[in-house]
Amino acid sequence: MSEKQTVAPSLTKTSKPSVQHLLGIEGLALSFVQDVLARAEHLLTAVVQPERIVTAMPGKIIAPLFFEASTRTRHSFEIAALRLGAILLPVRTETSSIVKGESVLDTVKTLEALGVRYFIIRHANNGLPAWIADQVNATSHVINAGDGANEHPTQALLDLLTIQQVKPRFQSLIVAIVGDIVHSRVAHSLTQALFLMGVPEVRWIGPASLLPEEIPPPGVRCFERLEQGLGGADVIVTLRLQQERAHFSFDTNWYSTHFGLTETRLKLAKPGAIVLHPGPVNRDVEIDAKVLESSQSLIQKQVRNGVAVRMAVLQLLGEAKGDAV
Amino acid sequence: MSEKQTVAPSLTKTSKPSVQHLLGIEGLALSFVQDVLARAEHLLTAVVQPERIVTAMPGKIIAPLFFEASTRTRHSFEIAALRLGAILLPVRTETSSIVKGESVLDTVKTLEALGVRYFIIRHANNGLPAWIADQVNATSHVINAGDGANEHPTQALLDLLTIQQVKPRFQSLIVAIVGDIVHSRVAHSLTQALFLMGVPEVRWIGPASLLPEEIPPPGVRCFERLEQGLGGADVIVTLRLQQERAHFSFDTNWYSTHFGLTETRLKLAKPGAIVLHPGPVNRDVEIDAKVLESSQSLIQKQVRNGVAVRMAVLQLLGEAKGDAV
Amino acid sequence: MSEKQTVAPSLTKTSKPSVQHLLGIEGLALSFVQDVLARAEHLLTAVVQPERIVTAMPGKIIAPLFFEASTRTRHSFEIAALRLGAILLPVRTETSSIVKGESVLDTVKTLEALGVRYFIIRHANNGLPAWIADQVNATSHVINAGDGANEHPTQALLDLLTIQQVKPRFQSLIVAIVGDIVHSRVAHSLTQALFLMGVPEVRWIGPASLLPEEIPPPGVRCFERLEQGLGGADVIVTLRLQQERAHFSFDTNWYSTHFGLTETRLKLAKPGAIVLHPGPVNRDVEIDAKVLESSQSLIQKQVRNGVAVRMAVLQLLGEAKGDAV
Numbered sequence: 001m002s003e004k005q006t007v008a009p010s011l012t013k014t015s016k017p018s019v020q021h022l023l024g025i026e027g028l029a030l031s032f033v034q035d036v037l038a039r040a041e042h043l044l045t046a047v048v049q050p051e052r053i054v055t056a057m058p059g060k061i062i063a064p065l066f067f068e069a070s071t072r073t074r075h076s077f078e079i080a081a082l083r084l085g086a087i088l089l090p091v092r093t094e095t096s097s098i099v100k101g102e103s104v105l106d107t108v109k110t111l112e113a114l115g116v117r118y119f120i121i122r123h124a125n126n127g128l129p130a131w132i133a134d135q136v137n138a139t140s141h142v143i144n145a146g147d148g149a150n151e152h153p154t155q156a157l158l159d160l161l162t163i164q165q166v167k168p169r170f171q172s173l174i175v176a177i178v179g180d181i182v183h184s185r186v187a188h189s190l191t192q193a194l195f196l197m198g199v200p201e202v203r204w205i206g207p208a209s210l211l212p213e214e215i216p217p218p219g220v221r222c223f224e225r226l227e228q229g230l231g232g233a234d235v236i237v238t239l240r241l242q243q244e245r246a247h248f249s250f251d252t253n254w255y256s257t258h259f260g261l262t263e264t265r266l267k268l269a270k271p272g273a274i275v276l277h278p279g280p281v282n283r284d285v286e287i288d289a290k291v292l293e294s295s296q297s298l299i300q301k302q303v304r305n306g307v308a309v310r311m312a313v314l315q316l317l318g319e320a321k322g323d324a325v
Numbered sequence: 326m327s328e329k330q331t332v333a334p335s336l337t338k339t340s341k342p343s344v345q346h347l348l349g350i351e352g353l354a355l356s357f358v359q360d361v362l363a364r365a366e367h368l369l370t371a372v373v374q375p376e377r378i379v380t381a382m383p384g385k386i387i388a389p390l391f392f393e394a395s396t397r398t399r400h401s402f403e404i405a406a407l408r409l410g411a412i413l414l415p416v417r418t419e420t421s422s423i424v425k426g427e428s429v430l431d432t433v434k435t436l437e438a439l440g441v442r443y444f445i446i447r448h449a450n451n452g453l454p455a456w457i458a459d460q461v462n463a464t465s466h467v468i469n470a471g472d473g474a475n476e477h478p479t480q481a482l483l484d485l486l487t488i489q490q491v492k493p494r495f496q497s498l499i500v501a502i503v504g505d506i507v508h509s510r511v512a513h514s515l516t517q518a519l520f521l522m523g524v525p526e527v528r529w530i531g532p533a534s535l536l537p538e539e540i541p542p543p544g545v546r547c548f549e550r551l552e553q554g555l556g557g558a559d560v561i562v563t564l565r566l567q568q569e570r571a572h573f574s575f576d577t578n579w580y581s582t583h584f585g586l587t588e589t590r591l592k593l594a595k596p597g598a599i600v601l602h603p604g605p606v607n608r609d610v611e612i613d614a615k616v617l618e619s620s621q622s623l624i625q626k627q628v629r630n631g632v633a634v635r636m637a638v639l640q641l642l643g644e645a646k647g648d649a650v
Numbered sequence: 651m652s653e654k655q656t657v658a659p660s661l662t663k664t665s666k667p668s669v670q671h672l673l674g675i676e677g678l679a680l681s682f683v684q685d686v687l688a689r690a691e692h693l694l695t696a697v698v699q700p701e702r703i704v705t706a707m708p709g710k711i712i713a714p715l716f717f718e719a720s721t722r723t724r725h726s727f728e729i730a731a732l733r734l735g736a737i738l739l740p741v742r743t744e745t746s747s748i749v750k751g752e753s754v755l756d757t758v759k760t761l762e763a764l765g766v767r768y769f770i771i772r773h774a775n776n777g778l779p780a781w782i783a784d785q786v787n788a789t790s791h792v793i794n795a796g797d798g799a800n801e802h803p804t805q806a807l808l809d810l811l812t813i814q815q816v817k818p819r820f821q822s823l824i825v826a827i828v829g830d831i832v833h834s835r836v837a838h839s840l841t842q843a844l845f846l847m848g849v850p851e852v853r854w855i856g857p858a859s860l861l862p863e864e865i866p867p868p869g870v871r872c873f874e875r876l877e878q879g880l881g882g883a884d885v886i887v888t889l890r891l892q893q894e895r896a897h898f899s900f901d902t903n904w905y906s907t908h909f910g911l912t913e914t915r916l917k918l919a920k921p922g923a924i925v926l927h928p929g930p931v932n933r934d935v936e937i938d939a940k941v942l943e944s945s946q947s948l949i950q951k952q953v954r955n956g957v958a959v960r961m962a963v964l965q966l967l968g969e970a971k972g973d974a975v
Contacts, residue, residue, distance in 0.1 A: 058702070059697075059700075059701045059702040061701070061729060061732075087703065087729070087733070089725060089728065090728065090738075090740055109950075110721060110725075110929065110953060111725065113950045113954055114726055114954070114956075115698060115729060115957060117701070
């Protein structure tokens with residue numbers, strides 16, 4: 001798995017929207033992101049919070065293809081599909097990084113012939129969902145649910161929704177992302193999404209070995225000390241230390257001592273700063289338990305927003321063929 | 326796994342009903358048990374037997390969390406959920422006793438944030454469902470589907486329903502429970518449930534090593550010989566020899582010779598006595614094949630009743646917040 | 651696993667239809683097969699292609715019991731069940747040939763008591779679905795989804811439908827089946843199905859070790875050279891080389907050199923001959939990639955037809971009790 005370290009905030013309204021698939025934040029039009037956020041906010045109020053089911057996608061078949069372990073993201077998509085009244089196909093996949101692209105493609109082509117229309121793919125290899133998307137029918141939709149160190153677009157979209165609910169003026173925000181930046185598809189997707197929304201400054205904070213070696217893209221400032229990076233931040237996104245990954249060789253005590261978000265450190269940020277985490281949290285490693293349980297932590301809200309965002313994405317891709325968004 | 330050996334028929338109408346969760350028979354009000362039985366009898370006739378599906382719980386999400394192997398109980402809950410029109414979340418759990426409480430709690434909290442309202446938990450550790458229930462939101466419901474040697478309340482409720490259909494005068498019944506009493510959550514829950522319904526005498530029958538060492542609770546009589554214990558019994562509940570459990574060191578031939586329910590032994594009970602078993606039966610070990618297939622064996626009926634009882638429980642917990650039962 | 655090598659086209663309109671179960675093509679009445687094809691064609695147009703869901707079987711519970719690995723057939727049945735509005739029970743089975751018949755029967759009897767009505771069984775042992783069918787209630791239905799080297803009736807029915815859509819005059823067709831005839835339940839079921847539909851000549855083509863030792867049934871001609879067998883064929887059904895099977899000891903290079911269907915060899919068949927394969931294809935072994943992607947290959951259509959055929963079977967078994975077909 002190679003690392004994707006260039007994160008360019010290069011997207012503007014002139015990029016053509018790709019609304020058949022959701023493969024990454026890179027290449028998305030601002031208008032599509034805004035549509036997702038608006039639709040998600042509506043679905044949150046109309047369907048998710050009142051715990052309803054609607055018949056928005058009757059007969060449409062959705063297949064989750066997760067080749068990496070996942071509880072939160074997989075169930076979030078499953079609930080989104082079921083709340084929309086779609087058919088959720090119970091696919092059993094080996095959660096093993098050795099499942100090759102060819103084999104994934106064979107499965108996808110078979111499922112496509114069976115009538116599956118939405119493929120939600122998580123895989124350890126960068127770019128695998130995009131490679132699959134190049135080879136499916138025009139009526140099929142591929143959604144990237146996380147590919148290697150590359151992208152995790154629905155996570156970025158739910159982060160945007162969570163931020164927008166509290167701090168809707170993106171143009172005036174400073175957002176700090178803390179942790180293993182270099183291996184993080186969450187950091188990669190979120191950074192691009194924030195720039196797309198007009199955020200002027202994104203900070204990448206972590207030990208030198210977890211920051212990219214190259215010069216960061218314009219708008220990004222790197223910090224090797226948490227205390228320096230937090231000053232004036234409106235939003236703090238802590239990343240998960242992925243101890244299960246092969247490249248991981250950190251002492252978690254050392255990490256939490258230097259980069260754990262404690263109550264004291266949180267005070268360095270702007271008053272009312274909010275704390276996000278893609279989950280699952282390593283309690284007292286990335287975030288102190290007290291911060292976790294404070295009102296500034298919006299982690300539970302992120303999870304709930306995730307269902308609404310995934311419903312919105314499923315619906316908008318479905319509508320895209322009739323009239324372009 | 327420690328054993329819970331004190332089984333006290335201490336419940337009276339004055340105990341406050343706990344209708345947010347169903348954690349055990351202990352602590353339940355008689356009125357709640359009666360509500361479950363009445364509702365289950367109605368659902369059996371109206372939904373289960375005509376093989377219908379109703380939209381009683383549309384949009385409500387139910388998650389089965391089984392950390393011990395189960396076919397019957399798990400599928401019974403799944404069918405109950407689906408017949409009620411609920412969303413059944415396809416949760417994959419390791420059926421391993423080493424899954425720790427903390428890890429179960431993390432899963433539950435994530436699922437709760439995703440919108441799951443009903444958690445059906447089976448785990449090898451006594452008290453784990455109750456410990457989880459203490460930490461969930463007021464809108465969440467925990468149902469104990471079997472915890473260690475502690476409780477298995479829906480099994481006891483379906484046993485009550487099966488008995489009631491044939492011998493509705495609980496106040497005049499003698500009920501014999503045969504087998505591994507000391508390790509059996511079924512025996513524990515059922516004994517309490519029978520006393521709650523007014524049964525005057527419960528007998529625990531088994532080899533000395535499988536009976537509790539302490540003095541049994543009032544109303545319980547212990548027998549180390551099956552022939553002695555069966556005399557005059559109206560109901561015989563045979564327990565499963567759980568050969569897969571670590572503590573098990575029995576010769577099944579010896580057991581069936583001394584405690585297997587044969588046609589000859591069944592004649593020692595009252596004429597028309599009925600035979601129950603929580604399943605799966607070890608054929609010709611706990612029960613002779615001929616007894617199994619006789620009209621006195623109600624084991625298949627128990628299974629069918631189980632679906633109705635679980636539907637009733639899901640519905641009544643759901644209603645409990647509006648107006649207390 | 652013993653091999654079933656006698657394939658007799660012995661069925662006539664006088665055989666009594668067995669419409670409680672679908673255990674094989676052997677024993678089926680022509681009228682039932684015609685009903686399946688007509689119903690499937692209707693469902694294809696009315697439900698499968700417009701991607702709808704209907705409420706034809708609300709409350710009916712369907713359990714897939716797959717004791718051999720399967721993606722295509724299992725998902726095909728699952729989608730068929732869900733498109734008919736049935737309840738699909740999420741059964742987890744060990745895909746292991748060592749699961750014994752007794753154990754399968756215990757599971758079936760438990761599920762039957764829980765209310766399951768349709769059992770879709772795949773197992774490595776010849777005749778296991780039929781053995782189960784002998785022991786279920788009159789209201790239960792067993793569908794054979796592949797048993798050892800014996801039968802795979804829904805595959806044969808979907809092959810018939812695919813052939814009929816392009817070449818509806820079965821009475822004038824020559825059909826060539828290529829590959830491991832002797833171990834193939836597909837070849838066995840399909841040969842019988844073709845004779846039932848009036849096909850005058852079926853050819854079995856393969857290396858001597860993969861053809862039956864006995865004299866083939868009337869109407870079947872055997873060929874040990876592909877080039878000889880293809881002459882004048884209207885339909886070519888290539889079988890999968892099942893390298894995962896214990897008996898397999900073939901060099902796939904040798905096989906593809908002698909029996910792989912190339913463009914050149916395909917030209918030996920009748921112009922407009924069609925190519926089928928039950929899937930999954932070993933690309934460039936049984937069929938050359940160019941043939942696979944040509945318009946003569948109907949493999950993707952087979953997959954889509956499979957959903958409609960399985961819907962038809964589920965429905966017709968369901969209707970059979972009221973009025974015999």
